[in-house]
Amino acid sequence: MRFVSAILIAAAEEPHRDDNGQIVTHHWLLPEQAEIIYGTISSLLIFALLYKFGAPPIKKGLAGRTERIRAELDASAAALAAAEAEAAEIRQAKGDIEEERLRLLAAAEAEAEALLTDGRARLEVELAELEARAAADLEAAAGRSGDELRSEMIRTAGASLESVVADTLDDATQQDLIESFIARVGAST
Amino acid sequence: MSDEGRIDGYARALFEVARAEGTLDEVEDELFRFARTYESSDTLRDALTDEMVPAAMRQKVVEDLLGGGNATPTTVQLVSMVVGSGRGRDLPAIIDSLVQRASSSKNLEVAEVRSAVPLTDDQRDRLKAALTNATGKQVNLKVIVDPSVLGGIVATVGDTVIDGSVRTRVDQLKSRL
Numbered sequence: 001m002r003f004v005s006a007i008l009i010a011a012a013e014e015p016h017r018d019d020n021g022q023i024v025t026h027h028w029l030l031p032e033q034a035e036i037i038y039g040t041i042s043s044l045l046i047f048a049l050l051y052k053f054g055a056p057p058i059k060k061g062l063a064g065r066t067e068r069i070r071a072e073l074d075a076s077a078a079a080l081a082a083a084e085a086e087a088a089e090i091r092q093a094k095g096d097i098e099e100e101r102l103r104l105l106a107a108a109e110a111e112a113e114a115l116l117t118d119g120r121a122r123l124e125v126e127l128a129e130l131e132a133r134a135a136a137d138l139e140a141a142a143g144r145s146g147d148e149l150r151s152e153m154i155r156t157a158g159a160s161l162e163s164v165v166a167d168t169l170d171d172a173t174q175q176d177l178i179e180s181f182i183a184r185v186g187a188s189t
Numbered sequence: 190m191s192d193e194g195r196i197d198g199y200a201r202a203l204f205e206v207a208r209a210e211g212t213l214d215e216v217e218d219e220l221f222r223f224a225r226t227y228e229s230s231d232t233l234r235d236a237l238t239d240e241m242v243p244a245a246m247r248q249k250v251v252e253d254l255l256g257g258g259n260a261t262p263t264t265v266q267l268v269s270m271v272v273g274s275g276r277g278r279d280l281p282a283i284i285d286s287l288v289q290r291a292s293s294s295k296n297l298e299v300a301e302v303r304s305a306v307p308l309t310d311d312q313r314d315r316l317k318a319a320l321t322n323a324t325g326k327q328v329n330l331k332v333i334v335d336p337s338v339l340g341g342i343v344a345t346v347g348d349t350v351i352d353g354s355v356r357t358r359v360d361q362l363k364s365r366l
Contacts, residue, residue: 154363177341186322
């Protein structure tokens, strides 16, 4: 209070001129009294105006910023929740993939086993058929050999027969055969 | 012209030449025997039908075979003409057609007789009479000596075949075997 009073007193002093005619204030720091009064009034006026017209936009801006920050926080929370959900889905998918892999492996093994079983069965059938065919071929070959042998025997017998007959046919027999033919044809009508 | 027409044309020409010469019976018989020889001999058939052999050479083969009194000059000339014209392959068919034509001109039926041994003239006459009696047709007897018959005779008159050959009996026996 004493400081303010001292200021006001000092401010009440009038400026004066020095020896060189230059205006000199009463204090190198403190303004004149009137300047303090007008300055104070204008400052208060400015503050009032600022409060009246500047505070609402500032409040509004702060509120908007607060809202924006809250929205960002909400978005972050939502993103976090989504990421966690996605992570859960991925984990589940990973589990599903593993399950699918196991299922596919099991199916492949089952199919391979079925193929093997089927192949073995088919092989056995083919083997049996081959054996049967081989047996039939052997039997046919044996029959053929028998037939060929019989044919050869007949051919040889035929050739021998022809040779024996040709040797038997001397001139007299030939003439007898011719005479016999002529007589037989002559007798027929 | 078809082969049949060409063969018939040659046969008619040969027939007219032989008849004009007055040696039809003899020529016909010689040609018939030559045709059977031709059929049974692969070598002769090859020599007379080989296009690589010049025609003059083929004709010389014919003249060597039938010449020298083996056949009448007319027969030699006729065969030589057919072979020289490159129709050697058709020779049997031409001759058969000629024989058929000659027989028809005399109202005779060709009787082809195959025997393992040659027939005597007496046997020919009696066989001819027997075949005439059996078929009711006058026959023009053509005897072919064919050893494959083995024994006996096979006579063919038109579509009728009278088989008294040993060959047929042997074949039947083989079949039964």
